[in-house]
Amino acid sequence: MTAKTDTEVIIGGKVYTLSGYESEEYLQRVASYINNKQNEYGKVDSFKRQPIDTQNTLMQLNIADDYFKAKKQISALEEELRQKEQELYNLKHDLVSAQIKLDNAEKRIRELQEKSGSV
Numbered sequence: 001m002t003a004k005t006d007t008e009v010i011i012g013g014k015v016y017t018l019s020g021y022e023s024e025e026y027l028q029r030v031a032s033y034i035n036n037k038q039n040e041y042g043k044v045d046s047f048k049r050q051p052i053d054t055q056n057t058l059m060q061l062n063i064a065d066d067y068f069k070a071k072k073q074i075s076a077l078e079e080e081l082r083q084k085e086q087e088l089y090n091l092k093h094d095l096v097s098a099q100i101k102l103d104n105a106e107k108r109i110r111e112l113q114e115k116s117g118s119v
Helices: 024-042 052-118
Strands: 005-011 014-020
Touching: 005 024, 014 024, 024 052
Parallel strands: none
Antiparallel strands: 005 014
16 A cells, blocks of 8 residues: 655645645645635635635635536546447457458459369
């Protein structure tokens, strides 16, 4: 099992110690994502005028929205991959079938050549 990682990150100007089984780099990326969201929304006047609990809820909703959109995109990509794998399988099957037909045709041609040569 991977060792537990403790790392200090800065979120919203405050230092937090994050702990988990992910790498320090990953934990820093998570903190950076949160900081970027806070900065993005901190530039919107209507957001800044909201009470802090409303701001936090809006931020959570936005992050959840990002999450569900990413999951949907992953599902779409997985389905596309499944379709491409099926298409590749079908093409390989068609190739094998064509090769068998070609081999049989070549065999038949040789048989006919041998037969016509011996007459």
